Amino acid sequence: MDSQFTISYQIGDVLYLNLTNRCSNKCVFCIRESQAGVGYNLWLEKEPTVLEILDAVMEPAQYKEIVFCGYGEPLSRLDVVKEVASNLKGRGAKSIRINTNGKANIFYGRNIVPDVGGIIDTMSISLNAHNAVTYNELCNPVEGEEAYYAILDFARKCIGVIPKVILSVVEWPGVNIEACEKIALEIGADFRLRKPTL
Secondary structure, eight states, X not given: OOTTSOOEEEETTEEEEOOOSOOSOOOTTOGGGOSSTTSSOOOXXXXXXXXXXXXXXXXXXXXXXXXXXXXXXXXXXXXXXXXXXXXXXXXTOSOEEEEEOSOHHHHHTSOOHHHHTTTOSXXXXXXXXXXXXXXXXXXXXXXXXXXXXXXXXXXHHHBTTBXXXXXXXXXXTTOOHHHHHHHHHHHTOEEEEEOOOO
């Protein structure tokens, strides 16, 4: 595989799929800002096609989980996610997760959760803050304060449609971890604390 065009990368028994560089946030703790990264060059020269992505997953059933997660927001390519995930499920993928900033419904102007119901096993949503003000300071969303409330609404819409919903937070100064965990539990989601990569 061309090191300048990393579509899939493996960490342990999990395979990650890198679909895009595009993201509507500029988070202070983003892995894009890290020198270390994840050990792979994830900057894409172009966005891979469905066939290129599928070619990068030789045997889906061998992985514990396949995750849509790269340098950008995977749900900005919703149709690609749907087609690839459906194909991988048909080829024996055990579990499929999307790591998302949770703003797809703003992006598309509609609720996209039903689009991925039945093909996605886990939706991991980056909450990253206990309120909108802190979220704006850390994540610099192009949508402004609306972004934070849209993320919470997206998470609520995932409950009951996606089998497992996770709200994740990066351990960072100024973030009230306990308050974030309470938000997740009130919504009915699992909570995950992530370590910064910087």
